[in-house]
Amino acid sequence: MKSARFLLPLVLMSLATVAVAQTGATKPADKPVTTDAEKSFSLLKSLVGTWQASVTTDPPLSNMGNGTNTQVTMRVTSSGNALVHEIHQPDKPDDGSNEHPLTMLYLDGDRLLLTHYCDAGNRPRMAARTSPDGKTVEFDFVDLSGGTQFGHMHHATFTIIDGNHHTEDWTYMMPGDKPLRAHLDMKRTQ
Numbered sequence: 001m002k003s004a005r006f007l008l009p010l011v012l013m014s015l016a017t018v019a020v021a022q023t024g025a026t027k028p029a030d031k032p033v034t035t036d037a038e039k040s041f042s043l044l045k046s047l048v049g050t051w052q053a054s055v056t057t058d059p060p061l062s063n064m065g066n067g068t069n070t071q072v073t074m075r076v077t078s079s080g081n082a083l084v085h086e087i088h089q090p091d092k093p094d095d096g097s098n099e100h101p102l103t104m105l106y107l108d109g110d111r112l113l114l115t116h117y118c119d120a121g122n123r124p125r126m127a128a129r130t131s132p133d134g135k136t137v138e139f140d141f142v143d144l145s146g147g148t149q150f151g152h153m154h155h156a157t158f159t160i161i162d163g164n165h166h167t168e169d170w171t172y173m174m175p176g177d178k179p180l181r182a183h184l185d186m187k188r189t190q
Contacts, residue, residue, distance in 0.1 A: 037112040040130045040137045044083055044105055044112075044158060047074045047166060050190040053087075058181045072168075072186060082106045103156075114139045116153045122146030124153045135160045151175055164188040 051072040060066055071088040085103040102117045112128035123146055126139035139156040155171035168184040 035110050036130050037107055037110055037128065039134065040112050040128050041083070041105070041107055043130075043134065043160060044074075044137060045076055045080075046160070046163070047158070048076055048083075049074060049188055051166075051186040052189050053168075053184040053186050056183045056185075058183075061180075070184075071189075072184070078106075112137070113142070114156060116156075118146075118153055120146075120148075120150040120152060122148065122152050126153075126156060148173075149175065151180075154179070 051074070053070045053072050055068045055070055056066060073084075073086050073088065075084050076082070077084050083105040085105065087101050089100070101119055104115045104117070106113055106115075114126045114128070116124050116126070118124065122144055124144045125142045127142050128137050128139050130137055136157060136159045138158075141154045144152055151172055151174040153170060154173040155169075157167075157169040159167045159169075161167065164187065166186050168186060170182045170184070172180045172182070174180050
């Protein structure tokens, strides 16, 4: 019986070694193929920094649009696995009482997804598709968690102009499925 206790760990270690060896044998020797989602994610990661945004809306809003300025910060988190996009109103405190939407962008298998944590209290999720020129990443609505009584974000487009300039176009579906479009003309400040 004593010898069986000593053999059991050896047998388990041997099985683990075989499993690791087999797993390693199935990996390709060459560099893995980069998917469109990975390329788009890398492109969006190049936007890390602080941006000054001039905002216009259609239809125009009294509290936003018509050249209103706001600040956007983008940073990589989670060991490079997620990109955080935050919109700040520079003249308002960041104490949770003001609009401060947060968007997370991340890879999920072969898809690039976006989850928008909206001031309307919901979390729409969108999936990316990349333009043929590789400079525009467009996100289409997939699904939503939370209610829609105040509306929800429905679409987003990021267009890279150069290292210090990009645009973002966001479509918000108001109650009654009336679209409100916001265009952010972004200039890098840091």
